[in-house]
Amino acid sequence: MDEPGQPNAAAIERLVEASKAGDKGAFDKLVQLFQRRAMQLAIRILAGADQASDVVQDAFVKAYLGLNKIRDPKRFEQWLLKIVANLAVEQLRKVKRSQMVFQDDCPENSRGATPVEIAAGEELSKALRDAMAKLPGKQAKAIALFGLQNMSQNEVSQIMNCSVESVRWHVFEARKKLKELLKDYL
């Protein structure tokens, strides 16, 4: 499905205001506009489509129910992405807990395969998710948001409620740890 063209801020504001008034059609439009962006972020944190899909659904429902909390309707996308990132990191923590409980059930990585072959398989997805789960929440959010297309460092800092310098530091640390954790795949 092609990503719909981005409407201007005024149009987004109108849709948000209509949604606040209970117009579910308007919110459906917001879903269509931002679901791909939300999925991109969730996948970057959770590394898997199924888990990301659940998180994105939860995020949209949470956003709909909390529409009156949004301070600036024009910044709906940033507000939504913040919800997505928080829920995805929450999900990662569950992954981390399940790793601790079911460590013996985790399949061995298929060492010896080339990165391209690994990237083609589900195993990479799991390896990435496990690695992301080992990162602190802020680092996971930072590297995921940083990787989104057309997302400026300033926007990432606003979504994360911290300075641009902090974002850069979290990204640097996240890359360092991921490189170590995923060294077999690099």
Place this chain on the structure above:
Amino acid sequence: MTESGKEKLDLLLEQNAERQLAKIDWQALNASISSRLNAAPKPATLNWPVLLRVAAVIAIIIAIAALLPLAGRLSLNRKFAAPVASVKFTHSIAQTTVQILKTPAQAEVSISPTASNSSIAKCEIEIIEPAVKPNQGFDIPTWLIVCKQEPSSAQNGINEETASLLCLF
């Protein structure tokens, strides 16, 4: 971390993201979200009528709290600062009558230096409120000070000291 390591990592993350995104059935996702939204209640809205009612009650309480001390002061003023009485005292030179014509606070008084030569002078008076509250219905003395005298009074044989009155009633 080396640039090549960084690029490899970014490439790995990007490849996985693209691969996972390709698996998504967007229409199914959209339908699933819509279905969940339909089951969801309306977004929590602020109940303006209730809020307005609460705000009105709070405003009324604040207004009453602010007006109560003022009302108390007004009632005191009525009792003590607006005496309907004539004040009379005897001076060594002449008998002077002070009659409060207009109250409160700043008022005109008529001064009659003698009974035969009743000359009226306009003065400003100041009524000093008692600091204590009335007790069991008894009036508390109030000081009345005539703090200004017009020349006409002095010309009628009363010097300023005579005309500066200090009354207790």
